[in-house]
Amino acid sequence: MQDDLQKLIKMVDQDGPLKNWVKSETIGEVSFKNKTYRIPVFTIGSMDPEHPILFMTGGVHGIERVGAQLAWSLLKTTLDRLVWDTSLQELFTHIRLVVVPLLNPVGYYNFKRCNGNDVDLMRNSPVVAVEKTPFLLGGHRYSKILPWYQGDVGSMELENKALYDCFMKSCGLSRCVISIDFHSGFGMKDRLWFPHSYTRKPFSEIAEMHAFTRLLEKTHPYHIYKIEPQSDGYLLNGDIWDHLFLELKLKNPKSIYLPLTLEMGSWTWVRKNPLQLFSRQGIFNPIKEHRLKRTYRRHHLLYDFMLKALRSHGAWTDHDPAIQQRHFNSGIERWYGKQDIQAP
Numbered sequence: 001m002q003d004d005l006q007k008l009i010k011m012v013d014q015d016g017p018l019k020n021w022v023k024s025e026t027i028g029e030v031s032f033k034n035k036t037y038r039i040p041v042f043t044i045g046s047m048d049p050e051h052p053i054l055f056m057t058g059g060v061h062g063i064e065r066v067g068a069q070l071a072w073s074l075l076k077t078t079l080d081r082l083v084w085d086t087s088l089q090e091l092f093t094h095i096r097l098v099v100v101p102l103l104n105p106v107g108y109y110n111f112k113r114c115n116g117n118d119v120d121l122m123r124n125s126p127v128v129a130v131e132k133t134p135f136l137l138g139g140h141r142y143s144k145i146l147p148w149y150q151g152d153v154g155s156m157e158l159e160n161k162a163l164y165d166c167f168m169k170s171c172g173l174s175r176c177v178i179s180i181d182f183h184s185g186f187g188m189k190d191r192l193w194f195p196h197s198y199t200r201k202p203f204s205e206i207a208e209m210h211a212f213t214r215l216l217e218k219t220h221p222y223h224i225y226k227i228e229p230q231s232d233g234y235l236l237n238g239d240i241w242d243h244l245f246l247e248l249k250l251k252n253p254k255s256i257y258l259p260l261t262l263e264m265g266s267w268t269w270v271r272k273n274p275l276q277l278f279s280r281q282g283i284f285n286p287i288k289e290h291r292l293k294r295t296y297r298r299h300h301l302l303y304d305f306m307l308k309a310l311r312s313h314g315a316w317t318d319h320d321p322a323i324q325q326r327h328f329n330s331g332i333e334r335w336y337g338k339q340d341i342q343a344p
């Protein structure tokens with residue numbers, strides 16, 4: 001992966017046709033066992049701070065390597081296409097794509113879920129659950145030798161600080177942001193989760209989330225995703241996307257922000273190749289080359305849909321109050337059961 005990312009950085013930095021469209025930077029450097037790893041970010045398209053943004057991340061959990069590989073693959077295709085595809089160039093004059101393909105390089109290269117300090121980056125933000133979380137799994141501060149360790153109180157790990165700064169700098173003034181964070185875990189289905197993790201209460205973008213979901217269902221009726229709030233599974237302390245959502249809305253209350261997590265169901269890979277169960281990596285990743293390639297192909301439709309939905313975000317966000325209210329009611333009914341909740 002290091003070589004693959006390095007190749008992309010070279011491709012962007014050389015004096016070529018991508019020069020006007022893409023820039024690459026380093027948002028942080030982490031050290032582990034005498035080695036230093038860089039965390040790169042790629043920014044593509046419009047630099048207008050108010051333009052809509054797709055913010056894509058992979059490799060938050062190092063062992064779920066397929067997440068970083070998928071982010072890299074989507075990024076590479078985009079860069080290759082930008083060289084010749086004038087319709088894509090046109091699209092990117094109206095929107096921005098920000099990609100952090102590998103947030104936790106120490107975890108990735110050392111086959112660890114956590115970072116070099118044994119902290120689970122998805123449990124490490126200051127957000128505290130307001131309802132009961134599952135023992136250990138929901139995040140804890142007992143000991144770093146146990147999984148799902150949250151790290152020290154009141155300070156985020158370097159990787160999360162770098163992500164926070166990069167996210168707020170690029171998305172802080174945007175009218176409409178979708179972020180997607182690639183993970184893999186148990187289950188047969190590919191799930192798209194949206195906030196919150198710290199409470200079962202509906203998040204404030206429920207009308208827009210419902211409008212976005214309906215648009216996806218209408219456009220691609222046979223899509224493969226199960227779309228649901230993260231809190232349908234279990235609650236978490238320190239979810240970084242809860243934190244970024246709350247912070248962005250505080251800074252820019254008028255913005256629309258949908259933070260999505262793609263949890264790729266790994267049982268489909270394990271089912272076809274049960275021996276994978278005996279390898280720690282195999283539980284979370286497709287091992288056979290052709291299944292990895294199929295995974296790359298599988299999510300292109302969603303990626304393309306998100307870019308187009310951002311370009312035309314007015315079509316699903318600028319509704320009159322009556323339609324907005326209908327989306328709100330339908331969202332509540334669909335994801336939270338019938339609840340007596342007023343639109344925000």
Ligand SMILES: [Zn+2]
Pocket residue numbers: 061064183184185
């Ligand atoms: Zn994960």
